[in-house]
Amino acid sequence: VDLPNSTGLAATASLAAKFRALGIESDELNDLVRFVKNLSSIAAGSDIVRAGERPRCSTIVLAGIACQYRRRDDGSRQIYSFHHPGDFCDLYRYVLPELDESVAVQAITDCSVAKIDHTDIERLLSSKPKLGLALWRATMLASRIVRERLLNIGRGTALQRVATLLCEQLALRKAIGIESSALPFSQIDIADATSLSVVHVNRVIQTLRGLNVVSKASQPIEVIDSKLLAQVAGFDGRYLDVSGVISNWAAEVNDARSALSSIGAALANGLLLARIGNPIIEALF
Amino acid sequence: VDLPNSTGLAATASLAAKFRALGIESDELNDLVRFVKNLSSIAAGSDIVRAGERPRCSTIVLAGIACQYRRRDDGSRQIYSFHHPGDFCDLYRYVLPELDESVAVQAITDCSVAKIDHTDIERLLSSKPKLGLALWRATMLASRIVRERLLNIGRGTALQRVATLLCEQLALRKAIGIESSALPFSQIDIADATSLSVVHVNRVIQTLRGLNVVSKASQPIEVIDSKLLAQVAGFDGRYLDVSGVISNWAAEVNDARSALSSIGAALANGLLLARIGNPIIEALF
DNA sequence: CGGCGGCTTGATTCGAGTCAAGAACCGTGG
DNA sequence: CCACGGTTCTTGACTCGAATCAAGCCGCCG
Numbered sequence: 296v297d298l299p300n301s302t303g304l305a306a307t308a309s310l311a312a313k314f315r316a317l318g319i320e321s322d323e324l325n326d327l328v329r330f331v332k333n334l335s336s337i338a339a340g341s342d343i344v345r346a347g348e349r350p351r352c353s354t355i356v357l358a359g360i361a362c363q364y365r366r367r368d369d370g371s372r373q374i375y376s377f378h379h380p381g382d383f384c385d386l387y388r389y390v391l392p393e394l395d396e397s398v399a400v401q402a403i404t405d406c407s408v409a410k411i412d413h414t415d416i417e418r419l420l421s422s423k424p425k426l427g428l429a430l431w432r433a434t435m436l437a438s439r440i441v442r443e444r445l446l447n448i449g450r451g452t453a454l455q456r457v458a459t460l461l462c463e464q465l466a467l468r469k470a471i472g473i474e475s476s477a478l479p480f481s482q483i484d485i486a487d488a489t490s491l492s493v494v495h496v497n498r499v500i501q502t503l504r505g506l507n508v509v510s511k512a513s514q515p516i517e518v519i520d521s522k523l524l525a526q527v528a529g530f531d532g533r534y535l536d537v538s539g540v541i542s543n544w545a546a547e548v549n550d551a552r553s554a555l556s557s558i559g560a561a562l563a564n565g566l567l568l569a570r571i572g573n574p575i576i577e578a579l580f
Numbered sequence: 581v582d583l584p585n586s587t588g589l590a591a592t593a594s595l596a597a598k599f600r601a602l603g604i605e606s607d608e609l610n611d612l613v614r615f616v617k618n619l620s621s622i623a624a625g626s627d628i629v630r631a632g633e634r635p636r637c638s639t640i641v642l643a644g645i646a647c648q649y650r651r652r653d654d655g656s657r658q659i660y661s662f663h664h665p666g667d668f669c670d671l672y673r674y675v676l677p678e679l680d681e682s683v684a685v686q687a688i689t690d691c692s693v694a695k696i697d698h699t700d701i702e703r704l705l706s707s708k709p710k711l712g713l714a715l716w717r718a719t720m721l722a723s724r725i726v727r728e729r730l731l732n733i734g735r736g737t738a739l740q741r742v743a744t745l746l747c748e749q750l751a752l753r754k755a756i757g758i759e760s761s762a763l764p765f766s767q768i769d770i771a772d773a774t775s776l777s778v779v780h781v782n783r784v785i786q787t788l789r790g791l792n793v794v795s796k797a798s799q800p801i802e803v804i805d806s807k808l809l810a811q812v813a814g815f816d817g818r819y820l821d822v823s824g825v826i827s828n829w830a831a832e833v834n835d836a837r838s839a840l841s842s843i844g845a846a847l848a849n850g851l852l853l854a855r856i857g858n859p860i861i862e863a864l865f
Numbered sequence: 866c867g868g869c870g871g872c873t874t875g876a877t878t879c880g881a882g883t884c885a886a887g888a889a890c891c892g893t894g895g
Numbered sequence: 896c897c898a899c900g901g902t903t904c905t906t907g908a909c910t911c912g913a914a915t916c917a918a919g920c921c922g923c924c925g
Contacts, residue, residue: 365731367731368814371735373730373734373735387720390713390716391717391720420709424706424709427712427713428712431675432676434716435675435719435723438672438720438726439676441726441727441730442660445730445733446650446652446658448733448734448775449733450652450775452880452881453881481904482904483902483904490733490734491882492881492882493904494881494882494905494906497905498881498906513903513904514890514903529653534681737912737913738912738913766870766871768872776913777914777915778871779873779915780914782872783873783913798871799872
């Protein structure tokens with residue numbers, strides 16, 4: 296694979312689709328994509344963004360799943376959100392760079408990520424003001440998901456909390472063209488995201504298995520009956536599917552995929568991206 | 581009082597201070613302030629921003645306390661955040677105007693509010709790009725508070741949840757120059773913000789009274805021992821006090837206050853603002 | 866004076882946390 | 896190839912914090 300070239304294409308595939316959906320013209324896109332660089336791969340479990348470091352750049356997930364979390368004094372971890380291919384991990388640190396508490400980002404699975412310097416973002420924003428609105432929107436969409444989780448965690452039974460999380464993540468992945476119904480979360484991850492104990496998460500999953508909603512096998516949790524899952528959760532995905540933002544976005548990803556079909560469909564859902572510069576996944580090929 | 585003139589000053593006092601702290605030059609400020617208009621007063625309990633309406637403008641609280649909430653299907657209310665003088669209620673609706681779920685804003689006490697048209701914001705942003713960053717920051721600060729609440733509600737006993745909420749609100753008000761230790765929340769408000777039952781909130785408050793942390797009298801909850809309160813809560817206000825954002829902001833408010841001292845100190849903490857266009861409070865004078 | 870909304874209190878239930886221990890599943894190294 | 900240490904998952908017994916249900920109380924306003 297011709298690295299520099301496919302890097303450009305890779306960035307185009309997942310990022311471009313997202314930002315076009317956020318209301319950005321394609322010529323402005325190209326400028327953004329040009330500044331994305333610094334591909335690297337992260338092993339599952341290690342930190343992508345460390346807490347407390349003053350950032351000079353922001354990070355984008357190209358493949359794998361990452362989570363934004365915070366560690367409390369007692370050592371427990373609160374997961375705020377999960378990041379899928381195309382997501383900025385820490386764009387909020389561009390806006391509020393000054394000492395951001397102890398929020399960090401960790402790779403849930405092996406990830407490959409790209410970076411963009413804050414100085415480059417700044418330069419871009421001054422020349423392309425509409426891009427600023429798109430980035431602002433991106434951060435607000437993330438915030439809205441957190442707000443929704445607040446509601447979910449506040450009231451709502453353990454069953455609803457877990458089911459809602461699964462629905463949400465499934466929907467987010469579907470929106471970027473990942474149709475697979477398997478979610479590579481550990482039960483610990485789910486516990487930390489739903490503010491439940493691991494033991495209880497396990498029991499809830501047993502229940503879901505009893506309802507034939509998820510598969511028996513553990514580790515990659517596979518959702519069998521997403522309809523029933525949504526019913527159990529009382530899930531209303533409208534908060535993800537802001538008219539013309541994410542729903543368009545899904546369409547755009549499909550466009551991008553077919554446009555780039557010469558590289559194969561694997562590109563769009565991130566497999567190739569994962570491969571580039573990720574020795575762990577690269578070994579699979 | 582000369583209304584149009586003092587309106588300008590009023591806006592200068594609470595808004596200007598806040599936005600200067602967010603990194604805005606004072607000449608850009610004046611432009612912003614000029615577009616703020618449409619003063620109106622809202623009675624406690626009624627909605628300032630209705631859910632589901634497509635907004636053409638955004639709202640700023642000048643006096644009183646408002647809350648951003650969401651009503652669930654079962655009728656229960658989840659309060660996301662409280663808004664104090666100088667806060668935008670619904671700036672996020674400028675960024676994501678398309679159907680924002682069922683989030684609304686309600687006046688907790690009698691409020692007086694101002695509005696700014698989205699078209700005016702747009703016009704401003706194109707001429708003053710740095711203002712965009714300030715507004716972006718304002719929304720991100722609000723989001724951070726919600727994120728912090730997520731952590732608080734997720735784990736943490738009822739006592740911590742309530743105590744943390746009180747600390748947070750006290751700190752926010754102090755930051756804009758309101759030193760009073762009285763918080764005009766009903767126990768229902770607190771229950772809806774902490775995701776506890778009203779009954780249990782009551783019991784928690786009994787406990788706090790027993791510790792001599794809050795006063796015996798109900799309704800305006802008065803914090804007597806804020807040191808102990810913070811200890812009970814395990815409160816670390818750094819998430820509010822981003823270096824140079826809110827802490828400066830407090831200083832700026834003081835600056836603004838003294839600069840405008842000819843109008844009297846009451847201006848800065850919103851009393852005069854409350855009076856203007858608010859017949860309910862105006863009756864007090 | 867009556868009614869209503871907010872506060873208070875007690876009795877009871879129940880969902881979820883904790884503790885503890887065992888099982889299955891790695892990857893590693895002998 | 897198998898023994899190992901370490902995660903993660905699983906299950907059971909027990910505890911406890913907070914929700915719920917149900918009344919009574921207070922203060923306010925019409």
